[in-house]
Amino acid sequence: MQRYFMTEPYEAKKQYDITGENYHHIVRVMRMEPKQQVYLVFSDRIAIIAEIVEVNDEAVVLKEVAKELSEKELPVNVTIACGFPKGDKLDLVVQKTTELGCHKFIGYPAKTSVVKWDHKKLVKKAERFKKIATEAAEQSHRQFAPDIVLLEKKLELVESFSNYDKVLIAYEESAKEGEQSRFAQTLAETSVGESILVVFGPEGGFASEEIEEFEKHGGILCGLGPRILRAETAPLYVLSAISYQFELV
């Protein structure tokens, strides 16, 4: 069943009118008709099953049938921060980390980032990522599309470390040295409801002064097993492992 994200919080109403892009999708793309049902997901993450009552030229009119009960969100809030990589790789990372339950996505200019995105480019990229994230959140039946934040300066990332309960740095050198327990250990020490920031480098990895800075601000260096993962694969590994640990085990 299709899911549509609403910009307002949930409020019990006799009917819900859908216009704009979602209207277009329901009427033109899905060609839906009265009596068919969809999920409406509100900004406060409440989701309802709604039935189409009427389709007119301006709006799709729906009525609430039931609340969606099951919890779709990861029980810990995971923020993924990626150094800007080359090309369109972040498109894939944003889509996949959204499917895998990411709470917030941060992009930042790392020391070895080759691309230089100015303010205008960052705004355009953020819009694009938000669209990708919203579509992926709808498709994966989430109650929430991750926030997208693209930073102009790495300093802002480091200064935000104190906002999280745990900060992990995915460090290739730790993996090479055979460090294989800090990630699992940190998850074991994390309670439901806590927030975790996981920082990843771009293709070129981290510079040693970045690692020093991250550690100084409380970042925990960790490896992700014995195989070297590409920059765009490591965030998927981390979110999969967190889901497995908190949702399946």
Place this chain on the structure above:
Amino acid sequence: MQRYFMTEPYEAKKQYDITGENYHHIVRVMRMEPKQQVYLVFSDRIAIIAEIVEVNDEAVVLKEVAKELSEKELPVNVTIACGFPKGDKLDLVVQKTTELGCHKFIGYPAKTSVVKWDHKKLVKKAERFKKIATEAAEQSHRQFAPDIVLLEKKLELVESFSNYDKVLIAYEESAKEGEQSRFAQTLAETSVGESILVVFGPEGGFASEEIEEFEKHGGILCGLGPRILRAETAPLYVLSAISYQFELV
């Protein structure tokens, strides 16, 4: 340090001659010179650190410096079987599952597979996937590039179930019903050295008669958490979770 896969098993020798594609990569792409070192990974998964002694017109000549000691392979043998999806999606799946430690990759025509690949196309695709897998295995520092098998008939897949210690079927409907423990439970019952086959559908999912057939042959239906993952994301989730469980916890 670069890794190169050799087609022959390891044998202690005074010198190793590299020709062909690997020669081209060492000499033309990497422009390496005597005294520089690379990993040579043999077909029996023994890897050595080797130093370039000489580069001539026909071969790069190397001598063994040391054996590579650390184990890079997943401690359980995981085979990933994917229903043929649309477009080039398997390129990504083969690359990422290789990075994540997949032992063998199987493609098969599922009931809802839209593409129809004839024998000639399958041979061509298999070659392409083998190349992608080899490059990904080199980059992720593995001792082994996964086998690639593309089947003409689904029957061959079902008949192979008995070759594995465990067979899991990633079933979206199980996920929707809130089934969240069979995957973790199966991993908990799996010992190091055992083999697991995990079967995934194409975008359209499985037909009910496929599910019946899989169950009849011993397949265990399991969900992968509360969010619905795309066909190409689910295999990455499974391998990440297996790595986490067997290599990090």
